[in-house]
Amino acid sequence: MKLIAYLAAGFLLGLVYFLITTAGFTVLTLLTAIGIGIGSASLWRLLDSEETTPPLLNGVLLAAAATLLGLLISRLFVAGGSGAADWLGVVLAAGAAALMGLLRTRRSVKVCFVCKKPMTEADSVTCPRCQQGVCLRPGCWQGRLLRCSSCHEREVILFPDQEGWWAVRTGRRLAEGQCNSCYREAQEADLRECGKCHWPMCKRCWDYHNGECPRCHWSIPNLPPQLTPFVGTGRRDRR
Structure with a gap:
């Protein structure tokens, strides 16, 4: 069931990225990529609440896979293929997911009240x-x-x-x-x-x-x- 949920989430995020890239607005494409990265990190943490797999790495993989899927759909069905901004979005999505994962990991680490370690x-x-x-x-x-x-x-x-x-x-x-x-x-x-x-x-x-x-x-x-x-x-x- 989890695998199906992961695939469905990746497909939906990829479809969103495809639709946005076809609009041709660079800023909107990059902002969407960042949103997909944040959403991927949050979705993976939600779906894998028991943290049986590394959330940081998998959030990055989901974000990268979703945006790459969006570009693949664009290449198959839209004339002209993908632009440089669309590929930059892949990097931004993965980076946003990694940043979210790092922030969550840092917040979850307990530190000693006395020595702060x-x-x-x-x-x-x-x-x-x-x-x-x-x-x-x-x-x-x-x-x-x-x-x-x-x-x-x-x-x-x-x-x-x-x-x-x-x-x-x-x-x-x-x-x-x-x-x-x-x-x-x-x-x-x-x-x-x-x-x-x-x-x-x-x-x-x-x-x-x-x-x-x-x-x-x-x-x-x-x-x-x-x-x-x-x-x-x-x-x-x-x-």
Whole structure:
């Protein structure tokens, strides 16, 4: 079915080019050729949505084949054959298709939010704090901290600050004690204790450790959904 669709598209585009070239208007012929190139690239991408074949090359081939078919029809049925502008149209059609393919390819390439280098789905991750796509290079993704280096440097907070969110997960604020991570006292930091070993940490440090107790590895229940893809996966240790 796809082959029939490709042939039909090429024939229709070739017929359009033939009809325009017979009008004898050079500018119109060249503009039509460019339009056929753009249309060929778009049609091939539409017909081959799964991209089982190289879209750039095939878009160029379809554009060139369609315009050449138009010139062939012109040579067979119109006296005088084709002029130089008609042949230039073949080049313009192929060039327009190639340009469209390159632009689409460039837009489809994902780049790392931090280093701006290209990345693939296999070597990238969405930062749970800023929701930006970053590559797994050590300078971009802090695997043990589950955040990108940008969020790490800016100390972006993920956990809500509402008392209700914390109260149902860790209990009420401690009136005394010291955070065992940053060593701030209860008077200057909002301390919450671990649900298993009762180690106290301030809310900011619980957030820094992604809700996991550094001592016994107990985790705060019902963590923010942004962390769900990382719970129990190997990406926690990726650097």
